[in-house]
Amino acid sequence: MALELTGKHLIAGEWKASATTFRSEPSSGEPRDFSVGTPELVDEAVKAAEEAFWSYGYSSRDERAAFLETVADEIEARGEAITEIGSGETGLPAARLQGERGRTTGQLRLFARHIREGAYLDRRHDAAMPDRQPAPRPDIRLIQRPIGPVAVFGASNFPLAFSTAGGDTAAALAAGCPVVVKGHGAHPGTGEIVAQAIAAAVKKHGLHPGVFSLVQGGKRDVGEALVTHPLIKAVGFTGSLAGGRALFDLCARRPEPIPFFGELGSVNPMFLMPEALKARAAAIGKGWAGSLTMGAGQFCTNPGIAILIEGEGAEAFVSAAVEAAKDVSRQAMLTDGIAHAYRKGADRVASTEGVRPLIGEANDSRHASPYLFETTGEAFARDETLAEEVFGPLGIVVKVKDVAEMERLARGFDGQLTVTLHMDAGDTDAAARLMPILERKAGRILANGFPTGVEVCDAMVHGGPYPASTNFGATSVGTLSIRRFLRPVCYQAIPADLLPADLK
Known part of the structure; x- marks a missing residue:
């Protein structure tokens, strides 16, 4: 046609x-x-x-x-x-x-x-x-x-x-x-x-x-x-x-x-339960990086925060996520304004006390490459700006001491579109303690998946408590x-x- x-x-x-x-600002081709x-x-x-x-x-x-x-x-x-x-x-x-x-x-x-x-x-x-x-x-x-x-x-x-x-x-x-x-x-x-x-x-x-x-x-x-x-x-x-x-x-x-x-807005936190982390930390880390960087991270369900217990499993998760993110080519963002806001958000996170950069480099006017950061549960709880959305392929790994600290962080989140649990059978009791908190925080709760990709069907909820x-x-x-x-x-x-x- x-x-x-x-x-x-x-x-x-x-x-x-x-x-x-007004004149359009296309990523390629002539403006109209x-x-x-x-x-x-x-x-x-x-x-x-x-x-x-x-x-x-x-x-x-x-x-x-x-x-x-x-x-x-x-x-x-x-x-x-x-x-x-x-x-x-x-x-x-x-x-x-x-x-x-x-x-x-x-x-x-x-x-x-x-x-x-x-x-x-x-x-x-x-x-x-x-x-x-x-x-x-x-x-x-x-x-x-x-x-x-x-x-x-x-x-x-x-x-x-x-x-x-x-x-x-x-x-x-x-x-x-x-x-x-x-x-x-x-x-x-x-x-x-x-x-x-x-x-x-x-x-x-x-x-x-x-x-x-x-x-x-x-x-x-x-x-x-x-x-x-x-x-x-x-x-x-x-x-x-x-x-x-x-x-x-x-x-x-x-x-x-x-x-x-x-x-x-939503940062869509993921909670990695102990047994799942022990069994498949690397696979989850790789999957997280893929979800985080999909479409230059320009999804409202982008899982921007991963919360997990410190230790060998956490290190395996971080290593796999970093390696996977390194393989992601720079991607065009939707507008110059969005790209500028992404760079500004990355700078804000990088300058926050207690935050350590894992991967990331300066981006030009319209293209973005991934940023990954790492921090502790104490630092994350201390600075509420770390829980603010950065629209783009930016992720923060939050290492906590135990499930109890995980629960405390969960209580501190504002409303979300999604919350994800990565869990195995041995995590059921710990996950059950989190569920009442997560139900009050999000419109959609996932297990062992990634929230990018919203199924259009009768039972879907794409919403949540404010500011989601x-x-x-x-x-x-x-x-x-x-x-x-x-x-x-x-x-x-x-x-x-x-x-x-x-x-x-």
Whole structure:
């Protein structure tokens, strides 16, 4: 399929330019000019989304499912163009983008299946009891209903799976909510091609064009205009702690506060239990280095901290991790800004008292090589900045004296997306002591694996206590994510002809 970039915004079915442009900063290839978003364009897109809600929000589950499946088809039809443009913009290899595209379309189809089945509606019915004493009970029914237009912010590190047609957009559309996406400046061309796919699906199904809009670029005023618009009813965000917290605060200060579903940051600690360390320290160390450096470490589930008991096993783990990391070639990072922040983070860790460098060298403007550091449990507990995320292939080995010190460190962590246990059968009792702590710290607990690679399925949780996310009761991956954009409505003694079709 021959495709061309317009460099424009998609506002309710129309490609619109704005007075000013910004130039993309690709990892390779020629930069392109794209229109800069404005609060006025945001207002136009959101008002169109509200108009679309009066039809799309009341469409059938089958209609929405078919629409999601068509979006997936249209994305796949543009697969080669998406890979070419995305690879140039982000520096991600073609295989990674092809896999991410499959994840994105698979997610759309999973959500289509899920809403057709209908269990997500959580339908409940208490039949009338007119003869009950001392007072009769009316007929009472409950169902989940869509909330209205949703704002979605594209993510820098996932140009497909967490951006224009990614998890937040797919979940909102599945729920029956129109979406306005604020595209990420790191991959505007990729965002436009995916928006073209969604627009084609909207047209094929005869939907109101306001069901989806894409606003490109723009400064802070564009994001603020989107989250504070009175017609927006929820926000989905994946990004930095500072940026996400600023938007979260704006949502809370609105005259009508709205939920902000933000995924903000996580160091995803691993705990290596004694018997596992004794039996397979080198294998775990090698695996950790592979997970840590995958995709230049630009994953929100990157396992940045490994906690283990000092001794021979710890030394074998460190040696294997260092050797494996040495074999990792320098990799392009997504943007110059991310590369700069990575270097700054590495410098911060290196200058912390009690930290010893294991491997690492200076990086140029856009490329990154791994950094590994080592410290003690006492030093780690003493300086809370060591538990802050450094976005990139940087890992810290924390050596503790015993399982009791491991437990104390576990209690000190902030909320995480994931926590990993490496354990053998002889570690069960020690791991059982950790489990109640870990359950309070993370949305996903793994055993004998690595957290990079988030399965898209019904049971997945991709979220956790703050600052991993701003809403610990939600997930941004998996079918449960649809529930973020629904609210329960109770119908008491309502005539059957007035009930929603899914309650009849």
